[in-house]
Amino acid sequence: MRVEGVSSKSISLEDEVKSVLRGLKITNVEMTDGAVTFSVRGEVVTVTAEEVDGYKRFKESPKQVTETSIFFEGYYEQAVEIHGYGPNSFRLFKESRTIALKHDQSGFIIELSPLSAMFVMHMADNDEVNKDFRRATMYKSIRGSDPGRGLRDLYGRFMSVKVFAPADYAHRKSAKQLQAIADSGLYHISYGNSVALVPLKSWERSFFRISSRSETVQFPLLTYNQELVAYYQMALGAESLVLAYLALYKILEYFYTDASEHILHKKLKAHLVAPDFSHAKVGKLRALTKLVRNFDSKMNERVMLQTVLEQHVDKEALRDWIKNYQVQSGVDLTVEQDVFGKSNRIDLSDNQIFPAVGARIYQIRNALVHNKEGEESRFTPFSGQERLLVQEVPLLLKIAEDLIHRTGKELQL
Numbered sequence: 001m002r003v004e005g006v007s008s009k010s011i012s013l014e015d016e017v018k019s020v021l022r023g024l025k026i027t028n029v030e031m032t033d034g035a036v037t038f039s040v041r042g043e044v045v046t047v048t049a050e051e052v053d054g055y056k057r058f059k060e061s062p063k064q065v066t067e068t069s070i071f072f073e074g075y076y077e078q079a080v081e082i083h084g085y086g087p088n089s090f091r092l093f094k095e096s097r098t099i100a101l102k103h104d105q106s107g108f109i110i111e112l113s114p115l116s117a118m119f120v121m122h123m124a125d126n127d128e129v130n131k132d133f134r135r136a137t138m139y140k141s142i143r144g145s146d147p148g149r150g151l152r153d154l155y156g157r158f159m160s161v162k163v164f165a166p167a168d169y170a171h172r173k174s175a176k177q178l179q180a181i182a183d184s185g186l187y188h189i190s191y192g193n194s195v196a197l198v199p200l201k202s203w204e205r206s207f208f209r210i211s212s213r214s215e216t217v218q219f220p221l222l223t224y225n226q227e228l229v230a231y232y233q234m235a236l237g238a239e240s241l242v243l244a245y246l247a248l249y250k251i252l253e254y255f256y257t258d259a260s261e262h263i264l265h266k267k268l269k270a271h272l273v274a275p276d277f278s279h280a281k282v283g284k285l286r287a288l289t290k291l292v293r294n295f296d297s298k299m300n301e302r303v304m305l306q307t308v309l310e311q312h313v314d315k316e317a318l319r320d321w322i323k324n325y326q327v328q329s330g331v332d333l334t335v336e337q338d339v340f341g342k343s344n345r346i347d348l349s350d351n352q353i354f355p356a357v358g359a360r361i362y363q364i365r366n367a368l369v370h371n372k373e374g375e376e377s378r379f380t381p382f383s384g385q386e387r388l389l390v391q392e393v394p395l396l397l398k399i400a401e402d403l404i405h406r407t408g409k410e411l412q413l
Contacts, residue, residue, distance in 0.1 A: 222408030
């Protein structure tokens with residue numbers, strides 16, 4: 001209920017809230033004693049004068065911000081997502097919305113709790129809220145009209161780790177040092193609760209689907225290899241982009257032995273049926289042995305991948321798909337770009353499309369699987385590299401679906 005006869009200070013507070021939270025498109029803004037209530041997405045939320053003052057101090061201070069973190073002298077906050085849906089994850093949410101680790105000798109505090117009002121204000125203090133933040137945080141909704149709910153209750157899906165440094169700490173002005181402390185605190189909380197707590201580098205990381213297809217399908221006329229379908233289902237249902245990509249890669253890998261042996265058998269047959277071949281001619285047997293050895297030395301996994309593409313994928317259809325994907329997604333696979341530490345581009349010419357596509361897929365697979373220190377091409381989870389992986393998955397998905405379809409057998413009805 002609006003307070004009558006409010007002071008100019010109260011009116012100023014109301015105006016400040018409207019300005020700071022303009023990105024949330026708040027409505028029904030009203031003053032209460034020392035606070036402002038408003039509606040957003042059908043929820044009634046309260047912001048206190050103390051929270052607004054705290055944000056103003058942050059805004060006026062020397063600071064560092066990233067997409068998912070804020071820092072000013074003595075304070076660091078990083079958005080965190082709880083991964084997994086087991087009982088430990090639910091217990092962490094249900095039993096303790098705040099976990100604090102205190103160092104009594106120094107006065108340091110590490111806290112895991114919902115996003116602070118200051119963090120939400122920082123995100124909302126724009127004409128438009130970051131669309132990935134909006135999508136990611138609006139999964140969980142709080143229904144009702146309790147005016148005691150705050151901004152941190154509104155954005156309840158994500159939590160954040162916060163570091164409060166004591167006034168006499170020598171590195172209060174070092175965001176890097178406070179971040180290191182926050183990361184160590186998260187590890188301890190994960191260790192103590194058996195829950196994956198992931199410091200986010202990007203809001204986009206947590207919001208992905210490897211396919212958004214929605215269309216009517218016909219009655220099946222083929223039966224499909226159920227081993228391949230199982231990996232396909234795993235990819236569609238995976239929460240992890242890495243697992244999704246590797247599951248799709250397994251579908252291509254299934255054909256490696258058959259594809260390589262098909263080529264070898266063809267070469268062997270050509271030798272064996274030659275008019276001058278004889279098992280009694282030592283030279284001919286040596287040539288046959290050399291053929292097998294040379295074939296084995298050259299037929300590595302990358303070559304086998306290319307061979308599978310050549311044997312099972314329609315070249316023109318793949319080229320058309322890549323062109324259409326680039327137009328629809330805005331992702332240009334044909335220009336030179338860094339792909340997990342190595343430069344790569346897909347050449348769509350007739351004699352290069354399969355080698356180029358195979359090399360790109362194999363390069364990404366290696367970056368996901370291997371993690372040797374000093375290796376040039378590596379994938380680091382939750383580092384923002386997921387953005388690149390999101391744009392690479394559709395190509396592999398397209399090829400995997402083609403393999404499933406083209407190796408299906410006619411259904412006997």
